[in-house]
Amino acid sequence: MSNEYTKMWEKLNLDLDAHDALLEVLGKFYGDIYLSQQNRLKGMEYLDFVLSEVHGLRIKELQEAKEKGQKVVGTFCIFVPEELTLAANAIQVGLCAGAEAGKEEAEKIVPRNTCALIKSFIGFKLARLCPFTESCDLVVGETTCDGKKKAYETFGQYVPMYVMEVPQQKNASDRELWKTEILRYKDKLEELTGNKITAEKLKKAIKTVNDKRRVLQRLNKLRAVIPTPISGRDVLLINQISFYDDPVRFTQKINELCDELEEKIKASQGVVPENTPRLLLSGCPMAVPNWKLPYIIEGSGAVVVGEESCIGTRNTRDLVDESGESVEEMIEAIVDRYLKIDCACFTPNQERLDNIISLAKELKVDGVIHYNLLFCQPYAHESIKIEKALQENGIPMLAIETDYSMEDVEQLKTRVEAFVEMVTP
């Protein structure tokens, strides 16, 4: 990234030296993991550009929008309905949570036995390294796990925090609670922005967010073809960037990329040989720049053909019903759509088990790698069940538990390589 943004970062009170150092490391990391790939789609250039400008041009856009009176809402979870945020003419962005930053400082205010993602967003704030967090007029958390739920109490001392309560079951009374939370968020947005969420605006916003999901569904269909026409790393990056980029522009660019993908498929051009072991990656979300495990997997001679994750199919599988005309009808549709999310926060959560099995079969995978952030209890519990269910369906699974450090890379490589060898058809 260029120095033309230094003034902006200074204004945002970033720690400039540390931020420069971070960008340098990230740039190198990105070069190794992404730019080194052969036969990449031309359309990935847009993603390379967005990523290289994620703390630059995109932040500039946010700042310009703020100057014109728009508000910026930061989130960490796919339960925060972007439809409402957009309908209030605000911008919704994911916040930095995918790298080790300010870890020591973070561990002074949250327990050491907290998952890396949580320590990361707190560390990024304390170390003044995330221009997204610093641009936020509101940070919206949710009660999806103990770690985040309690960390937000502390995080709220540093950012303008707002918490949505996600229920833990899916009974009628849970739907009622969730509807109340959706309406409370709508009120909050109207208060924050001064904009009324009208039926017209909401209808348009639902369409915008659905379109983003549709193009990611299209991408997921195309990437599943044999021979695999795009690397798993690239698809993960696209999913990651879907949380940062302008949704309309993003949808257009990814549709273009999908057109290119169709050409490649017609020409039977894969990025890997036809007999490459196909793996499904399942579990905890991988926020930018958490590419450690996918890099190891694809460096071990396998290819990732699906991400069963919040930064993956969990976020894109279900659309909001578009037939509603009144605000009330659309709110109902939003409530229903978000309650379809098969997050491990629910009990029971049989849907996720079923979804993984059918996804694994649909994608014709040779195995599943379950990714668990150390100390993430909900996914760790489900991992044990998933392994059993997959086994019963004849699909091998490797359970990986790790954090953002690079200390275990060699150990992970050994385990992944052994697994890939085992599942190679």
Added chain:
Amino acid sequence: MSNEYTKMWEKLNLDLDAHDALLEVLGKFYGDIYLSQQNRLKGMEYLDFVLSEVHGLRIKELQEAKEKGQKVVGTFCIFVPEELTLAANAIQVGLCAGAEAGKEEAEKIVPRNTCALIKSFIGFKLARLCPFTESCDLVVGETTCDGKKKAYETFGQYVPMYVMEVPQQKNASDRELWKTEILRYKDKLEELTGNKITAEKLKKAIKTVNDKRRVLQRLNKLRAVIPTPISGRDVLLINQISFYDDPVRFTQKINELCDELEEKIKASQGVVPENTPRLLLSGCPMAVPNWKLPYIIEGSGAVVVGEESCIGTRNTRDLVDESGESVEEMIEAIVDRYLKIDCACFTPNQERLDNIISLAKELKVDGVIHYNLLFCQPYAHESIKIEKALQENGIPMLAIETDYSMEDVEQLKTRVEAFVEMVTP
């Protein structure tokens, strides 16, 4: 315990050899920690008896009740309203969860990074060591933490499991959800027992459970007097046994013990010298026989004068309003009373902070020891805040994180002794 119960245990499918070994260890442990105390109240003999017969006579009572058609409901949490259980003519008991048992087996079905309490109740079941669990017609869990919420899904494969959803905030919609859960539990009990919960029965049950809380409130008031007339260990044991014993008998016996305590107080007879450092124990619940930390504390020259815990004041502070006459009115009173619980599962949970500060002041403690079960995230997060809030009030705090193993006893001793020395007036 005597061999007269062997047949009963065999019928309950306990692992007899392992169970004998467990009882032997427990007996020795109890002797060291409890029976070695000087100047104990005569009333503690009842507690010694109940504890010594906790897997014997008490189980026999349960079996006899079951033969007469009564149902047994097992619980792990103070959110399960005993008022309703009793009103359905069922018996509510806590389940074994305070010792290392079947740990290796448990770690095959729940993650290793699960707190000792959860691993314990699963381990007790897998190792066939808990006659309470084996006597249950229903086991009632709740969604108070990720660990339990997800572990109950697995536990449900081994016991007749039922889960109540505890909300995570205390807004009007949360109260609605909780009321629905209370009513759902009422229906479940009526279905299980075949008994209708009438206004008359519920009124009596509310009185019974309130009386149990009242006598524990009385005990807490008396034990706070200087010089301390009863050890913290003994009060903890009384609180622990309140989850196992018949509530009416228990209340009567503890009232008698309190009468004796009043005599002691009149005679200024303390169990420790007047200048003994007074400590408040705060944090995670300590289930029988989890006496490790209190024993270390009181062996280090301090005395515990309060338990800010679910097996302590959190369970006894608030009564159910007794003025209701209709079932509906009493249900509302139950809903309100249970939502006063200041569990770390709530966000925010400022009440707990406030309650600890006032309790510490009221009890004139010299310091607080915060007890955290390793991997219990909600209490670990709150521990950091509590330490800060206590510091601001000039009250020192020591944060202990541990599990049920004895490996860290020497290390804990060193830390506790240093803390006690520091706070000695």
